[in-house]
Amino acid sequence: MRFPLLDKVALPCELERIVPGRLHPDGRRYLPLIVLRPASDSAGIRLGVVDRHHRVREEAVGKVGVARLVCALSQLRLQTGAPRRGLTPEATARPGEPITAPLIYGEVLEVAAWEAGRGQLPYEALYTELLLDIGIGTVGLRTSLTAASLADAIGKPYLAPGDFIELSRSRIDILAFEPAA
Numbered sequence: 001m002r003f004p005l006l007d008k009v010a011l012p013c014e015l016e017r018i019v020p021g022r023l024h025p026d027g028r029r030y031l032p033l034i035v036l037r038p039a040s041d042s043a044g045i046r047l048g049v050v051d052r053h054h055r056v057r058e059e060a061v062g063k064v065g066v067a068r069l070v071c072a073l074s075q076l077r078l079q080t081g082a083p084r085r086g087l088t089p090e091a092t093a094r095p096g097e098p099i100t101a102p103l104i105y106g107e108v109l110e111v112a113a114w115e116a117g118r119g120q121l122p123y124e125a126l127y128t129e130l131l132l133d134i135g136i137g138t139v140g141l142r143t144s145l146t147a148a149s150l151a152d153a154i155g156k157p158y159l160a161p162g163d164f165i166e167l168s169r170s171r172i173d174i175l176a177f178e179p180a181a
Helices: 150-154
Strands: 011-019 033-038 047-050 064-072 075-078 086-088 103-117 124-133 138-147 164-168 171-179
Touching: 033 171, 075 138, 075 150, 103 138, 124 150, 124 164, 138 150
Parallel strands: 047 171, 064 138
Antiparallel strands: 011 033, 011 064, 033 047, 064 171, 075 164, 086 103, 103 124, 103 164, 124 138
16 A cells, blocks of 8 residues: 555554454464554553554564554544544443554644545545544545535535544554664
């Protein structure tokens, strides 16, 4: 996966462990889960992300560094109320377990892609790539969505730097882990 703003995506963290994927009936393994402990998170959250592209090496376990994370397939909308940044565990999260589908609150820093249109279809479609400040670091967002009205679904017709958004149902992919020197 290539992400145009990857050099600006940075979540300072410790790579706590790698959980091997479960064995599939055909003998192959499911994708590994990478467990990260964000450096500046005082709530003790451990974040579980997918190593879909096999970028993380076993020798990085226990090291502090920067994770380059991109949220994919997310639902997004403008935040309501006071602006927030951060992660909130999903409703089904079990205490002590890594969170894998948190609600993510952040501020749009950059819009790398915003391709919206209706065409001849009875709905609007959107493909977007954004850079978000989530308070404990920056993450990327790559998603697409369809709705009768994008403005109704998202909260406005176009997102711009300075907008505060909420992501849900994200698949969080790790594209790199760079240990500190």
